[in-house]
Amino acid sequence: MIYDADTWIGHWPYRRLPRTTAAELLQQMDSQGIDKALVGSLQGIFYKDSHEANRELAEAVRRHRDRLIPCAIINPTYFGWADDLKQCREEFAMPVLRLIPQYHPYKLTDDLATEIVAAAHELKMRVAVYGRVMDLRGRSHLDHSRQVPADEIMAMFKKFRGASFMLLNSGPVKPPRGAKAPKIFQDTAMMHGGCGVGVEKGLKTCTAERLMFGSTMLLRYPKPALIAIETVEATKAQKEKILYKNLKRLIPEMA
Amino acid sequence: MRIDCHAHCSVSMGPWPNHHQVVADARRLGVDKVCCSHPLATKPTDPKQIRRANNDIMAAMRTYPDVILGLCFIDPGHIRFAQDEITRCVVDSGMVGLKFYHQYRMDDPVFSPVIERCAELGVPMLMHAGHPTDEETLAAQPRISGADHFIAPAKLCPEAIFIIGHIGGGGDWEWQIKAMSHAPKNVYMDTSGSVIDAGMIEKAVRDLGAERLLFATDMSTERGVGKILDADITPRQREMIWGGNMQRILKMRKI
Numbered sequence: 001m002i003y004d005a006d007t008w009i010g011h012w013p014y015r016r017l018p019r020t021t022a023a024e025l026l027q028q029m030d031s032q033g034i035d036k037a038l039v040g041s042l043q044g045i046f047y048k049d050s051h052e053a054n055r056e057l058a059e060a061v062r063r064h065r066d067r068l069i070p071c072a073i074i075n076p077t078y079f080g081w082a083d084d085l086k087q088c089r090e091e092f093a094m095p096v097l098r099l100i101p102q103y104h105p106y107k108l109t110d111d112l113a114t115e116i117v118a119a120a121h122e123l124k125m126r127v128a129v130y131g132r133v134m135d136l137r138g139r140s141h142l143d144h145s146r147q148v149p150a151d152e153i154m155a156m157f158k159k160f161r162g163a164s165f166m167l168l169n170s171g172p173v174k175p176p177r178g179a180k181a182p183k184i185f186q187d188t189a190m191m192h193g194g195c196g197v198g199v200e201k202g203l204k205t206c207t208a209e210r211l212m213f214g215s216t217m218l219l220r221y222p223k224p225a226l227i228a229i230e231t232v233e234a235t236k237a238q239k240e241k242i243l244y245k246n247l248k249r250l251i252p253e254m255a
Numbered sequence: 256m257r258i259d260c261h262a263h264c265s266v267s268m269g270p271w272p273n274h275h276q277v278v279a280d281a282r283r284l285g286v287d288k289v290c291c292s293h294p295l296a297t298k299p300t301d302p303k304q305i306r307r308a309n310n311d312i313m314a315a316m317r318t319y320p321d322v323i324l325g326l327c328f329i330d331p332g333h334i335r336f337a338q339d340e341i342t343r344c345v346v347d348s349g350m351v352g353l354k355f356y357h358q359y360r361m362d363d364p365v366f367s368p369v370i371e372r373c374a375e376l377g378v379p380m381l382m383h384a385g386h387p388t389d390e391e392t393l394a395a396q397p398r399i400s401g402a403d404h405f406i407a408p409a410k411l412c413p414e415a416i417f418i419i420g421h422i423g424g425g426g427d428w429e430w431q432i433k434a435m436s437h438a439p440k441n442v443y444m445d446t447s448g449s450v451i452d453a454g455m456i457e458k459a460v461r462d463l464g465a466e467r468l469l470f471a472t473d474m475s476t477e478r479g480v481g482k483i484l485d486a487d488i489t490p491r492q493r494e495m496i497w498g499g500n501m502q503r504i505l506k507m508r509k510i
Contacts, residue, residue, distance in 0.1 A: 009429070013453075015429065015452070016451055016454070017453055017454060018454040018457060018487070019453065027265045073419050135386075135425060135449075135450055136389050137387050137388070137389050137391075137392050137425035137426050137450075138386070138387065138388055138389075138425065138427040138428060138450070139388050139389055140388075142390070153450045192449065192475060192477055192478055193278040193474065193475065193476070193477075194272055194276060194277075194280050194474060194476045194477075195279075195284065195476050195477065196385030196477075198477075217452055217453065219452070219453060220451045220452055220453050220477075221451045221452075221453055221455075221481055221482045221485040221486075222481075222485065223477040223480075223481035223484045223485040224480075224482065224485075225477075225481075226450050226481070227284070227477040227480060227481050228477045231283060231284075231477065235357075
């Protein structure tokens with residue numbers, strides 16, 4: 001059983017992607033043996049009104065809800081975000097809010113970020129923060145996005161004592177300590193290197209209880225993320241937690 | 256036959272992974288041979304350090320003669336020393352080619368005697384390369400070679416064999432493919448690097464031809480192997496990239 005915490009459909013504005021649709025994502029999942037996936041809309045990052053992409057996404061996965069669980073993307077600096085968030089949860093049944101501070105004009109330490117996270121929690125949504133969506137070393141001249149410092153992400157997490165967060169496409173981040181510390185679940189997409197070395201570091205830093213498999217397809221090739229799990233020195237029980245059990249527990253809609 | 260044409264290892268010096276680990280990873284992922292070098296990132300370089308680094312690779316070759324193929328690192332700025340090191344490492348000790356870092360750009364005339372020597376010997380030259388578009392990388396590597404910087408020297412010396420390092424090394428890989436499509440056929444590109452953008456290998460095959468691509472990892476082992484496995488190309492094209500092309504290059508050796 002494999003659940004993927006980090007997939008996308010749609011278009012990337014600076015590069016042609018060979019596959020963009022929900023059907024193509026399902027084909028890729030079938031070819032890699034991946035059962036279910038959390039999915040977001042890539043163009044939702046770039047639309048001025050990202051909620052239009054949430055509508056598109058809800059429609060695109062409507063007939064595949066047994067395998068594709070849609071995630072909302074909302075820019076909290078855009079008018080009406082609270083209504084949009086509510087619709088994503090209540091009408092589109094999206095269990096996860098993806099925040100993209102790399103591309104949207106706010107810092108996670110801003111009050112607006114705190115407000116949208118609190119509103120998502122109120123709606124019983126999980127909040128997923130992207131360390132980064134794209135490697136900036138080859139950025140387009142039109143891409144003015146920023147590197148989001150790990151300190152900024154952690155400062156936001158720490159405002160919500162005892163809450164669970166997803167941190168996606170980021171290197172391993174040392175979890176805060178304490179009984180009321182936020183619980184941070186990280187995906188393995190950025191944990192790479194020699195055979196299993198990146199995931200091994202993730203295991204040491206985050207523990208097997210807090211790691212989730214993530215591929216970032218259809219933006220990237222999925223096989224490398226699977227090889228990382230296959231080759232990491234870990235027990236069968238640890239690998240099962242990473243491959244599906246943790247995500248299944250975190251997102252009841254994945255069950 | 257799978258030949259990783261761009262990797263690094265270390266026996267006693269660091270910072271590269273230990274040669275035992277490199278060979279274990281290769282065996283685990285079905286890679287038969289690994290071309291290893293020990294480049295120095297400093298500018299200027301110290302000939303004593305270069306000699307030490309190449310000795311380190313020779314030690315790795317002695318330990319794993321069936322797996323590790325040595326690439327001799329040189330800084331072309333040390334004109335006489337570079338020639339002596341080519342004699343010592345390639346002619347006398349069986350290293351299969353050369354490795355350059357970004358001390359000079361590939362179209363700098365300082366390379367001319369080295370290129371002529373490699374053409375005489377029939378051995379390939381692998382260059383750390385890329386087209387970074389972010390300020391940070393450009394500041395750190397002001398003399399990094401893009402694929403466009405290979406065109407003039409490759410035309411000037413058609414007998415020489417050039418390998419553009421890591422299509423996925425970070426930077427605009429689409430630029431690299433386009434620029435290489437203007438280079439003569441004695442220029443190859445390796446597929447290594449941590450960037451695993453979907454469609455990268457397919458586009459390179461379409462625009463350059465599979466016969467000009469060489470499988471490599473540059474220590475991103477899972478990603479290097481995974482992107483070739485995932486690429487939507489024919490089995491024949493995949494075999495050429497895995498090792499067929501590099502085998503052909505290795506047979507061009509004249510000594």
